[in-house]
Amino acid sequence: QKEVEQNSGPLSVPEGAIASLNCTYSDRGSQSFFWYRQYSGKSPELIMFIYSNGDKEDGRFTAQLNKASQYVSLLIRDSQPSDSATYLCAVNLFSGAGSYQLTFGKGTKLSVIP
């Protein structure tokens, strides 16, 4: 059973601070890792993806992957009130049937306080 675990939060940070979101996954065969942002009532919006161990930076966002620990994280620097949303961690495992399917965590709700 493939599982992706996230703290549900809410995680509250003051405006301008760093928000740190964490995710663990159970299947060691997982090959790629995604962070989506989901505003209430809206669809998941892709923020970042990471395939290799280490850090990947894109603007105010940094994704970190540690495959040995089966751990993925997302750092948001200079957090803004508009970053307030639920952040979904998703893991992609090649099924062998010619496609990938995303397995999602339940999401961490982030609240950035002005």
Added chain:
Amino acid sequence: EPEVTQTPSHQVTQMGQEVILRCVPISNHLYFYWYRQILGQKVEFLVSFYNNEISEKSEIFDDQFSVERPDGSNFTLKIRSTKLEDSAMYFCASSVNKETQYFGPGTRLLVL
């Protein structure tokens, strides 16, 4: 910027009725997916579709569900006989390769 579109945005139906949810994937994408999200729960994979056939389906995707790409642009999800527990947001997604998936805005289905 190209995006996935879905219609309708909301659908209300009676239990036992058939519904068809429609999606237009991003034009150069080759892989298509349906996911659902029951209110307050996680996003769940239903089915993936490539080269005009189902690549993989989850346990949720039983005989009541079917998918079709009737022409070069549309991708549809049909639920033959809806149940109360089918009430959820249904998201279509597409990807140009097997990796990064982009989601449409969703269809909120309510079964009464």
